[in-house]
Amino acid sequence: MVIRSDGAVCPTLKRVKKVDYDERLYQVYSDARAVAPGAMATWMAAFSRWLLERRPLTIVDMGSGTGRFSPALAESFGGPVHGVEPSERMREVALREAAHPAVKYLPGRAETIPLPDASCDAALLYFVWHHVGDKPAAALELLRIVRPGGVLLVRTNLSDRMPRLWWYAQFPRAEAVDREIYEPLRVVRATFEAAGWRWIALDEVTAETARSRRHDFERLQKRALSTFEHLTETEITEGFAAIESALEADPTDGPVAATADLLVFAHP
DSSP states (O other): OOOOOSOBBBBGGSOOOOOOOOIIIIHHHHHTTTTHHHHHHHHHHOOOHOOOOSSSSSEETTOOOTTSSSSHHHHHEEEEEEEESHHHHHHHHHHHSOOTTTTEEEBBBBTTSSSSSTTEEEEEEEOOOGGSEEEEEHHHHHHEEEEEEEEEEOOOTTTTTTOOOOOGGGGGGGHHHHHHHOOHHHHHHHHHHHHHTTEEEEEEEEEEESSSHHHHHHHHTOOOSSSGGGGGGGHHHHHHHHHHHHHHOOOOOEEEEEEEEEEEOOOO
């Protein structure tokens, strides 16, 4: 269930299908959703602001996907890093393309993490929370595996703080679809606090997402964003054609940056 910022349950969510990363997305994800070195450094610095000062740190990268963050977490914070991912094919890509001596990729879900109690100093969920089926159970499970005094970092969109992505203009329904997928801040915060997590902060992190709109468009065409799983083929075809026309009409182009929300909780 997703609740709007006004407290009402969104009635169209029943029509939003669950995204299956084993079906197609695993083939394009690591390329289309790659994090540029500069942006990765920005994110590691943001995480470092909230993590414990001592090193090394044991971290669970929950929903690690193709491993785009796991090796960098190990390099930045020492590891070991446990990349837990439910999609078998995403894990296969991670093992092939993002192997690291301090990273181990494991099958599992946020509701059933295959790690012992109090075994991690921190947990990261980067664009994962909206995929979790039983959120209260996941919040409790994360509390179980993080040590007292540890930190939970949740990078997610929020329905009452949605980003204004430049390509939304060419996809009339995309922003509405995305808004239905995500929850408002108060609901996300309440779920974690009910499980026993202590709210620390909402950190706004600005990072470059693409070197140009043209580059961003090339990646969008791979349809690695789960947004496209909820649009019709006609909407996607027309939207991409509209972007192409807009880019041709405006020869000025430059880096694309976005400000993202990072929610920070502590294990009391």
